[in-house]
Structures are given as structure tokens and as C-alpha cells.
Amino acid sequence: MAMLTVDNIDVYYGAIHAIKGISLSVNQGDITTLIGSNGAGKSTTLHTISGLLKPKNGKITFEDKDITGMAAHKIVGMGLVQVPEGRHVFANMTVSENLEMGAYLRKDKEGINKDMADVFTRFPRLLERKDQIAGTLSGGEQQMLAMGRALMSRPRLLLLDEPSMGLAPLLVQEIFNIIKEINATGTTVLLVEQNAKMALSIADKAYVLETGRISLEGTGKELLNSEAVQKAYLGG
């Protein structure tokens, strides 16, 4: 069952035609990944899905509801939550305050406390630093915080925009393990990555984006073994 369907969308930045008729679908329970080089339109696609950008043409459907052009905050309320690229934590708030902000749309105090405890179990490092100002965390910790904050809103579909950006290899591995865990507990994931090898190795389904168009699609394994992908993105 497709949870999210993107049907032939066009997105412009002023006169620049950034996304040229992209279609993709994300199945419930899967990890789907979108890979491609700089400027291919990966983040633009995510921003359009989460409502931060509006497509000129095309249609986006989430759980059978048309969300094309809907305001970003309403889309979050429907259970589709984005972790923006470059982490974007609330730098002057503490770690726990950041997590509380993640539950902004929720009213169930007990559920929020429980989810906060879950986030701390999943990211023990955040627990150690729960009263620390978020801006003073390391890059990896900020990424964990941004992901933890998104989880606080109980997403059914989590959009991750380059979670490995600027992180040391060991941390990248850790982040990817966490993505797999999050997915295993029932959250569908749409992952945008430049780190193609890592992304493909955990993806059920994958799309390759090239200058605003989808050039290849298949299962993660297929693309990992595809010659074209290996040449272009995997350095082999």
C-alpha cells in the first residue's frame, strides 16, 4: 500500500525549473531513499512534500488525502514530519525544551512523557545532556536531537534530509542504525542522502535523482549493484 504518492510534480524557484515532473511512492513500513548529487533536487522534493514549498503542477497524496499545497503546520498534524537538513535545532533552548517543542501539537501529557522517555532510551546521549543548551551540542548530537524532536510528534511518516551530513563515519553508522530501529518500530521513513552506499544498504526502495528528474528506481539492493549507480555515486 502506498502511504505517500507524489504524482508528476513540478517545482520552480522563481524562473528556475528545479523539479521536472517527479513521481514517486512510499510504501507503509518501508525505508525509501532518494539519492543524487548536489543540486539534483532532493531537498526540494522533501520540502515540497512537507509543505515548505508549493508545487506548480502535480499532486501529492498522503494516506489517501490530497496534501498538495497544504500549509506545513497542517501536514505535521497529519503525521508527516520532516527533519530538516542542517539539523535546525532551537539553539538557545535546552535539549528537553527542544523535545517538548516536538510535541507542540499534542495535548496528552502522559503520552508525551512516555515518548520523551523513549527518546532518551533511544538516544542515551541526549539524556546525559538534557539540561544543556542545544546550540552547544556536537553535530552528531544535534542530529540526534533533531530526530528525537521529530519523533516526539509521533510521526507515521518521517522525512529525513541528509542525516549523515558533516558527521564522522562512526557517527554516520550510528545514525543509520537508529534509522533502522525507528523504522522497525513502525515508522515509515523517506530518507534523502548523498551517502548513497549507506542509504541504499538500508533501503527497501530507492530512487536516483538527477537534475530534477528521476533517472533510476528499484529496490535498494538492485541499485546498490547497478553499474550506473556504482559509477556515478559509489566510486566504483
Add this chain to the structure above:
Amino acid sequence: MNSLRKADLKAFVAAAVIFAVIYGLLQAEVIGAFWELNLVLIGINIILATSLNMINGYTGQFSIGHAGFLAVGAYVGAIMTVKLGFNMAVALIAGTAAAGLLGFLVGLPTLRLNGDYLAIATLGLGEIIRICILNIDYVGGAAGLMGIPRLTSFPLVFWIMVAILFFIKNFKNSAHGRACLAIRENEIAADTMGIDTTKYKVMAFTLGAAFAGTAGVLFSHYFFIAHPASFTFMRSFDILTMVVLGGLGSMTGSVTGAIVLTFISAALADFPQWRMIIYSLTMIILMLYRPQGLFGSKELSMQLFRSLKIGGKKQ
């Protein structure tokens, strides 16, 4: 919740004590007419600074057109009492509502702008309001609107100020206030957390403008006249200076900034040529040694004193 109420009660008692002392001194004529005028001005400036702080400090939208909303309140209030013969209560409500409505209408399109662009747009707005007033003969044009009765008194200013401070304090601690702070910290992140960023930016802007309108009504009904020259962009900068001096995002900071700068300005009344120099020097020194303002974004509270005391004992 209970402790919150207790703190409110304490603050109210403190306000009553401050009021009693100042009012007593005024009645006993220990404080003369000149300083009475400045006490009223301090009250009005506190309203202006804390309301601008809602926009610039809490929500992080850099607005520098506050004098425009002050002017709208001053003139609309004066029209109510002078031209239409209403009483002060109606003038206060009308002035507040008019400035708030204008803030809402202007906020919707301009708050899509960020940083410098919003600053320029609001600066322009303040000037547009002033120049419009300058050219409306109904309100006296360049000569100003004269013959306004003095309906503002120190007690009125003081208690309206207390009410507004109480409102702003509660706003900051509410879910709405949290949303505004989140927008200031990071607008994209706030958006992806499900916060309707446009709604909260417009809300803070509208409330800030409305309170500036209240201040305007009090202002014109104390000084007998509403004159376009009182609402130039220099006035906007005055208010902004108070907010920055106290610390963007700190309500007690804005209050302190308003008191300190109004006081300096009054003390230097006999040396007008020194006023701007001292003003500028204060700002330069502050920016060099304490760029976050006197209080940063923290609030001055009894808790802060207590933690200082405990810290002192430990050493």
C-alpha cells in the same frame, strides 16, 4: 500553578507598594511637576518597549516602525475625545483597536519578509503613517491636533502599564509564547514542528501594535496635543534602543531600558546637545561589552536574586 498564582500576587503587592510610594511623594509634592511628567513618560515608554519586545524580542521579527502605531493610537484616541466627545475609556479602546487592526493588516503581507527587509518595510510604514497624518486637515495637519483634554494621570498610566505587563508575562509563558520563541530560535524548525508560523508572527505583531496604540492614547491625553513631529522614525529608534539596552527578549530588561533611558533623557533636559551623545555612547559601550543587552533574554526575578545569594554563600 499554585506557585504561579502566588508569584502573581507578590508582583501585584510589589506594584501596589511602588504605586503607593510614588503617589504619596506626588501628593506631598516632594516630586515636582517636571518629574511627574517624566514618571508618566516612563510608564508610557515601558508600555512601548515591552510591546515592541513582543515583536522583536520574543518572535524575532525586526520591526522599527513602532512610532507609527503610537501615532495611530494618539490620533484615534484624540479624535474620540476632541471631535466626537467620547470619554477616555472609549478613546483607549478605540486607539488600541485601531493600532491593532492596522498592525494586523500590515503584518499579514510584510511578515513574509525577513530580517533587513522587514526592518525596511516597517520603517517605511512608520513614515507613511506620519506623512498621511501630516496631510489630513481633519486632524490639524502639520500644526497637530490641539485642545486635547488632559485625561491621562499618573495612576491611570501606572495601572494600565501593570495590566499590560501582566498580559505580556502570561503571553510569554503560554503555548502561544512558546511558539513565538520557537519562531525566533529557528523558523524552519518551528514550521516542521507544526507551528503555524505566519499566524504567530501576525499575532505578536498585532498585539505589539495594539499596546503601542494604548500608549499613544495615554500620550496625547497627557500632553494636550498630538503632533506629527512626535512620531518620527527617531521615536521608533528611541523605543528600539530601550529594548536592545535591556536585552532583546527580556520583559524586565525592556522595563529597565525604558526607565534608564527616559531618566537619562530627563536628567539631560537642560543639555539637549549632550543627550544624543550620551545615548550613542551608552549604546556603543553596551554593544562592546554586553551585546546581548543588560539582561540578555533572561528575566529579573526573585529567583535570580536567590540563586545569586546561594552562589555567594558557596564561595
